[in-house]
Amino acid sequence: MPAEPPAAPAPAFPARPAPTTPLWVLMYHSVSEVREDPYRVTVTPHRLERQLRWLRRRGLRGVSVAALLTARAAGRGEGLVGLTFDDGYADFLSHAVPLLHRYGCTATVFALPGRLGGDNAWDPLGPRKPLLTAAGLRRVRAEGMELAAHGLTHVDLTRADDATLRAETAGARARLTALTGTPVDGFCYPYGTLDARAMDAVRAAGYRYACAIDPGAHTGPYALPRVHVGSRDTAPFLALKRRLHARRRPTALATLPYAPLAPEEAARV
Numbered sequence: 001m002p003a004e005p006p007a008a009p010a011p012a013f014p015a016r017p018a019p020t021t022p023l024w025v026l027m028y029h030s031v032s033e034v035r036e037d038p039y040r041v042t043v044t045p046h047r048l049e050r051q052l053r054w055l056r057r058r059g060l061r062g063v064s065v066a067a068l069l070t071a072r073a074a075g076r077g078e079g080l081v082g083l084t085f086d087d088g089y090a091d092f093l094s095h096a097v098p099l100l101h102r103y104g105c106t107a108t109v110f111a112l113p114g115r116l117g118g119d120n121a122w123d124p125l126g127p128r129k130p131l132l133t134a135a136g137l138r139r140v141r142a143e144g145m146e147l148a149a150h151g152l153t154h155v156d157l158t159r160a161d162d163a164t165l166r167a168e169t170a171g172a173r174a175r176l177t178a179l180t181g182t183p184v185d186g187f188c189y190p191y192g193t194l195d196a197r198a199m200d201a202v203r204a205a206g207y208r209y210a211c212a213i214d215p216g217a218h219t220g221p222y223a224l225p226r227v228h229v230g231s232r233d234t235a236p237f238l239a240l241k242r243r244l245h246a247r248r249r250p251t252a253l254a255t256l257p258y259a260p261l262a263p264e265e266a267a268r269v
C-alpha cells in the first residue's frame with residue numbers, strides 16, 4: 001500500500017505587514033488665545049487648525065491613542081498620528097472639538113476626575129484655566145473622543161506614597177468609568193514623570209497603555225513617548241519634530257499588541 005502523500009501544508013495566513021513608521025503621538029494641553037503662557041501649554045485655535053491642515057496635506061490624520069494602537073496592532077495605521085490633550089481643559093470642547101471634527105480627527109483627553117470643574121491649581125504661575133466638569137467629560141465621549149486618565153489631582157507619581165499612588169491610578173480609573181459607563185484604557189503620567197513602580201501601578205489598575213513625554217530607558221505600552229506641540233510650531237518645526245522623532249524612537253514601538261477595552265474605540269479608527 002503506497003504511503004499516504006504528505007498532507008498539504010495549511011494555507012499560509014498572510015502575515016500582516018507591521019507599520020514601518022514609529023508610533024507618533026502629539027501632546028497638546030489647552031487650546032485658546034494665548035496671553036500669558038509660562039509653561040507653553042497653550043496653542044491658539046488658529047495654530048491648531050494650521051497644524052491639522054499640515055497633517056492632512058501629508059496624508060496623515062490625527063486619532064485617539066486607543067484608535068492608533070488598535071490600528072497599528074492590526075497592521076494598519078501608517079497614516080495615523082495620535083493626538084492627546086492633557087489636563088482636560090474646558091476649552092477642549094469649545095475650541096478643539098470643532099476643529100477636530102472639521103479635519104476628520106479624533107483625540108484622547110487625559111482628564112483629572114479629582115478636579116472636575118476646577119482649574120489648573122497645580123501650576124504656581126500663569127492664568128487659571130477652567131477644567132471640564134463631569135457633564136463636559138461625558139460630552140467629550142459623546143463627541144467621539146477618547147476619555148482617559150491623568151491621575152486624580154495632578155500628582156507626580158514618582159513621589160507619591162503607596163495609598164496616593166493607588167488613588168491616583170486605580171481611583172482615577174474607577175471614577176472616570178463610573179462617570180461615563182465606559183472602560184478606561186489610557187493613562188498619562190502627570191509632568192511626564194514615571195518609574196517602574198508607577199508603571200506597575202498603572203498596569204495593575206487595569207489601564208491598557210500609558211503616555212509619558214520622554215520615557216528615557218522605559219519602553220512598551222506603559223511608557224509611550226510623545227512630542228510636545230505648541231503655538232510656535234509652524235510647518236517647518238513640525239516637519240523637523242517629525243524627522244527627529246523618527247530618528248530617536250525605536251522601531252520596537254512600531255506595533256504593540258493591543259485591543260481596546262471599549263469595543264466602540266475600534267470602530268472609531
Ligand SMILES: [Zn+2]
Pocket residue numbers: 086087150154190191
Ligand atoms: Zn498635566
